[in-house]
Amino acid sequence: MHLSADDLVKTLRERSLRITKARRAICEVLATSHEEHMSAADILERARVRAGVAIDQSTVYRTLDVLEEFGYLHHVHLGHGAGVYHLSEESDHQHLVCEHCGTSVEIPLEELAPVLASVTARYGFVAEGVHFALVGTCESCAK
Amino acid sequence: MHLSADDLVKTLRERSLRITKARRAICEVLATSHEEHMSAADILERARVRAGVAIDQSTVYRTLDVLEEFGYLHHVHLGHGAGVYHLSEESDHQHLVCEHCGTSVEIPLEELAPVLASVTARYGFVAEGVHFALVGTCESCAK
DNA sequence: TTTCGTGCAAATTGTTTGCAATAGA
C-alpha cells in the first residue's frame, strides 16, 4: 500500500504543522511518483508546476526534512551529484545473518534500495531483496 | 597484495605523466593508509605535511582523478558530505545470480560499499560482501 | 625547450541559514 498525498498532509496536520500550498504540492509530487528517485531539484520543479505559485528550494529542503524526520521519506546519495528522495514503502525487510552466532537482524528493505536500484540501472539485473540474506558478523560477535 | 607508492608512481611514469612532488606525496599518502577511507581534504592535509611544500586542493582532485581513471583508486559518496577515496584492492567481486537461468554476473564489490557501510554504521553489522550473492532476475530473463 | 602540471582564484553545484514579510490556525 502506498502513501497518498492526503496521508502525508494528514500527518503534518496531526503534528500541528501548517498546511501550505508549497507543502501540499510537495506531498503530491512525492505521492504521485512513488517508485521514482527524485532529486530536490526535480521535486522543486514539479511542485512549482503543480502549485502554480513560487516555491523556493529552501522550502523544498525544509519540507523534505520534516517528512524525513517523521519517517515518511528517505534520501540517499547514490553515486555523485544530488541526493535522491523517495517515500518510505511498507516495511519489507531484509535479513542480516551473523555467521558466527546465527543471530539475524532485520533491516528495512528500503535501506538496500539504493544499491539495488543502481545495480538494476547498471547491469539490467533486477535484484530481489527478499530472496537473499546479508551474511556477516554481528555487533557482539565482532568484539 | 597492496599497492605501494612506488607502484603508483611507476604507473604514472609508464604513461609518460610527470612525477611531481605533489603527485608523489599523494601516492605515498594513499599507499600508507591502505584500509582507510579518506576524503580529498584528508589526503590534501597529509600530502602537504609529507611533501613539505604547498599543494592545492585542485591538484589533489586532479591527481585522484588520474589514478581513478587508471583503476588504481576508487571513491564513493557514503552518506552525506565529502566522498572518500581508497586504493583498489584485489578485485573482490560480488555475484548477481539469476534465479531463472542461473547465469551469474560479477560486479565490483565496491559497488555495494555504500550500503554495506551504512548497514555497519546503523546496525553494527559487518557485512561480508564476498559471502553472499544477490539473487534476482537478469536482463534477458526479464523480457 | 617544450609541454605538462601547478597554485591561485573564481565558478559551479548542492544544501543550509538568517531574516523580515506573510499567511495558516
Added chain:
DNA sequence: TCTATTGCAAACAATTTGCACGAAA
C-alpha cells in the same frame, strides 16, 4: 491574533575550471 512558514539572498561545503607561471622530461 499569533507564530509557523515562506521567499529571498547570502553563506556554506565539495568539487571543478581557466589561466599564466614554473618545472619535469
